[in-house]
Amino acid sequence: MHVEPDLVLANRLADAAGEVIRPLFRTAVEATAKPDRSPVTRADRAAEDVMRRILASDRPRDGIIGEEFGQERPGASRIWVLDPIDGTRAFLAGRPLFGTLIALLVDGAPVLGVIDQPILKERWVGQTAAGGATLLNGRKVRVRACPGLSAARLATTSPWHFSGAGHAAFGRIARLAADTILGGDCFNYAMLASGHLDLVVEEGLKVHDWAALVPVVAGAGGIITDWRGRPLRLGAAGDVIAAGDRRVHAQALERM
């Protein structure tokens, strides 16, 4: 299978999810709390369902890992990873900052990633292949240069999402960074890819949270690894550090 068809398919998945999500945004959608207290709605489930139907029809042999409905064929070499609404809290709060995340893993490594914001109609598509670029609505985006941690604008969704040790490590970074903004979910990584943030640090993300971010950040010239500097692959602990500039990444890693 060529890369082009996968890209086309990924765009179709994002289109389909957006059509399910848009009419439910800022309506009285009920939320239930999952075991980790994070909310889920019928928008999450319906958007994942529509993407799974397309994959079942068009890529019947590929594996699927989805946030809401689990795994299919997890031993496949090609696996689609779906998070229908990353940032369900933001969706429920009426903020157009959540995202539909779609990734393709090949032998455990993310090679294609989509961050789609269906209300703003902003879609970032990245590829990790050599020469792969990250496009926002078809236009190339690039990270920005940042000389070091003390000049870096840092983002994380919530300090409450860190473990005890993780919180301490994050605190060391936040004290050294120029400034920190909270909230944002996947949108922070999109903004890093587009050159508006320098550093994003999060702990304990699931594969459906991080898989799509890797090609988007890497394709824009950024660096995204776990907290030890290793590439993020299927099975990773999901402690994520993403930077637009390698100098920031190196200085932050030293202090984690």
Next chain:
Amino acid sequence: MHVEPDLVLANRLADAAGEVIRPLFRTAVEATAKPDRSPVTRADRAAEDVMRRILASDRPRDGIIGEEFGQERPGASRIWVLDPIDGTRAFLAGRPLFGTLIALLVDGAPVLGVIDQPILKERWVGQTAAGGATLLNGRKVRVRACPGLSAARLATTSPWHFSGAGHAAFGRIARLAADTILGGDCFNYAMLASGHLDLVVEEGLKVHDWAALVPVVAGAGGIITDWRGRPLRLGAAGDVIAAGDRRVHAQALERM
């Protein structure tokens, strides 16, 4: 002076600020840190400047309190309160969730408030006068009912903005609420007015941060006071608690 011309003027101020801000959004705008470490940019200054010019020409006897350029005629009975970009961190991070805040105080009480999001082109206008409604782009919005704190979706911009005692009080509320979202600045109050959030709690806001919120929340049927349940007036400490439903407000106040 009739109310109608003030409303028209407030809309002109928001239009003018938006025209200054829009072209600078997601561009390489430099930020400098204020003494409280919060960032300021030339977008903040230029947007406040354009609003002050209009007021100087059209309301030469009214007072002005602005975030960036201080006070004029602070003893006047009518005072315009301006925050050109509430949420400069969000503005810098490429998030269309900051807002231009415009309020009119009469004898210290906010009677007219505007929350304008110039990228989404969403504008909430509220009035506290009897029969005053809150309009989002000209359409009435209303808070939603919520039976109590345990069912409430809570928002605050950052837990780091609380003092020690304030942080403890906020923690008590957050533990009891159904869920909490971080980030959002003034947009949280707009979403409360539109019925997508139930409770917003913040501490130590300045008058330019809270004045516009009062008419927007009140006009939509919500309640917004200080942490002791008193109305917010010029000189208030700026510890703000806003709820869509009085039951949530009462239960939260008890636990502050």
